[in-house]
Amino acid sequence: MSTPVKVAVTGAAGQIGYSLLFRIASGALLGPDTPIELRLLEITPALKALEGVVMELDDCAFPTLANVVIGDDPEQVFDGVNAAMLVGAMPRKEGMDRADLLAANGRIFTGQGAALGKVAADDVKILVTGNPANTNALIAKSNAPDIPAERFNALTRLDHNRALSMLAKHLEVAVTDVEGLAIWGNHDDSMYPDLYNTRVNGKVAADLVDEAWITDTYIPTVATRGGAIIKARGLSSAASAANATIDHMRDWMLGTDGKVVSMSVPSDGSYGVEEGLISSFPCTVADGQYSIVQGLELNEFSKERIAASVARLASERDQVRELGLIG
């Protein structure tokens, strides 16, 4: 077998970790022929629980799992990693906004960004799931100036999958009948799923539904789905978040074959989104490089919604600057 791909997961003893690790180890990330070395970071008090999770990983006898390293020192755990999934952070509770977590979680990403900058492999790809994901990714990026900015992404694939599933259900079609759907902006309740550039069996999705359904039902339901899960489960989304984290990283590493997916990436100024902010865009991936889909027509409604969500990103950026977490 070839040299294992080193995949770091932070917050590995948490609830997303408990779904994520077993899927990565079983080949869901890179397929059955690519051996994986898992490098798992936790805070010191959670290492004992993590040891238990590693015992369970052993007990699965996954053919693709070559090795597991655990620890509480980011520089040791991130040494030589090719992919880093930064999940470890406090989840919100009922009644909180994701931005309420900025002060509590933001600091985690200064140290982890700096450690990745020192010891990760040259080809490292970094995906932040821990909330508020877009701004935490911005913090990590700002603290790792030697890693190219485009290697820092944040997760809006869960929102994408929710949007896809809800649209397909409403129209009574298969999710595979939907193309071009994407989330724009921040992973908060201002996010915008654009149905004007989405096609369902070749037809524009917005033409197949009532305009009132888009504004009053669809957009708010997609945008507040995380809160609805917390209310129902008493805990935030875990299995679906793990699934989306794998979807994003797999597509980034292996390509999308022309398919459009939602990725939060550092803006290059496309569509008027302020350069440097980590915002969700429609993207495709080829040869390990993503591209923001260009040339889409945005109507006035879409432009307003995207601008409102990007304003939230700018405000979070200003807050973390005030907290001294970015330069």
Ligand SMILES: NC(=O)C1=CN([C@@H]2O[C@H](COP(=O)(O)OP(=O)(O)OC[C@H]3O[C@@H](n4cnc5c(N)ncnc54)[C@H](O)[C@@H]3O)[C@@H](O)[C@H]2O)C=CC1
């Ligand atoms: N972007 C998205 O779509 C989604 C993001 N999330 C976010 O993912 C994060 C994790 O969620 P859960 O796994 O449910 O939380 P959890 O509380 O079950 O697990 C978090 C784990 O992170 C660990 N941790 C805390 N600080 C750490 C550090 N400095 N280094 C390494 N590990 C650390 C904790 O010990 C804990 O084991 C939360 O911030 C949550 O809001 C959750 C769902 C979707």
Ligand SMILES: O=C([O-])CC(=O)C(=O)O
């Ligand atoms: O809503 C939350 O706090 C967890 C999350 O990000 C999601 O499920 O989208």
